Amino acid sequence: MVYVERRVADDATLSKDEAFGSIRNQLCTFREGYDDISDCIDLIICLGGDGTLLYASSLFQGSVPPVMAFHLGSLGFLTPFKFESYKTEVAKVFEGNAAITLRSRLKVKVVKDMLQRTGQQSYSREPPQQQQEHNGLLPHGHTNSEAGKVTLQLQVRTKVSSFTEAFSADQCFLRL
Numbered sequence: 001m002v003y004v005e006r007r008v009a010d011d012a013t014l015s016k017d018e019a020f021g022s023i024r025n026q027l028c029t030f031r032e033g034y035d036d037i038s039d040c041i042d043l044i045i046c047l048g049g050d051g052t053l054l055y056a057s058s059l060f061q062g063s064v065p066p067v068m069a070f071h072l073g074s075l076g077f078l079t080p081f082k083f084e085s086y087k088t089e090v091a092k093v094f095e096g097n098a099a100i101t102l103r104s105r106l107k108v109k110v111v112k113d114m115l116q117r118t119g120q121q122s123y124s125r126e127p128p129q130q131q132q133e134h135n136g137l138l139p140h141g142h143t144n145s146e147a148g149k150v151t152l153q154l155q156v157r158t159k160v161s162s163f164t165e166a167f168s169a170d171q172c173f174l175r176l
Contacts, residue, residue, distance in 0.1 A: 003028045003037060032059060041065045043093065047083065049073015066100060068093060 006029040014020050030037045038060055046056045046069040053069045069079035070086055080101075081089050092098045 001028050001040075002026070003030055003041060005029065006031050038062060043068065045090065046070065046079070047072050048079070050075040050078045053078050068098075 004027050008014065009024065009027055009029045015024065028040075041060075042065055044056050044065055044067040046053050046067055048070075049072065052073060053067065056067065057064050068081060068089065070081045070083045070089075071079040072083055073079070089098075
């Protein structure tokens with residue numbers, strides 16, 4: 001079975017396409033925020049850029065099925081496949097000859113009112129007590145003398161050990 005978002009399947013421009021019209025009745029549809037598709041999807045084939053890939057992943061609050069992301073957008077850091085070779089690449093997956101890259105997900109907690117709760121002149125550097133999965137990202141605000149700056153504290157906890165590792169990254173995506 002192939003699932004597509006209902007708003008895509010009902011798109012007026014797409015429904016004028018004869019090739020799409022011939023397969024439209026074979027597609028299953030879902031509505032974001034209404035239909036739980038987490039147990040129905042075995043593989044996601046994503047056509048777009050990094051934003052489309054991040055959106056597709058956001059549809060799954062638990063674990064995300066394997067994603068095959070084809071680059072069609074303006075950014076392509078997370079979308080390794082070229083659309084021109086989609087037939088070959090998809091065939092490799094179904095034949096069991098595809099490599100996979102495992103990506104961790106972050107659980108994010110944004111704290112906006114820490115200044116009022118702590119009564120201090122600046123935001124506390126200590127994160128609030130919270131239960132986190134394996135990863136966490138916590139933005140910190142600053143005093144007025146540091147206006148315009150945002151610090152992101154990133155902690156990664158592994159299943160194997162209980163210590164916190166520190167590392168840096170050259171990119172950070174925030175979806176607001």
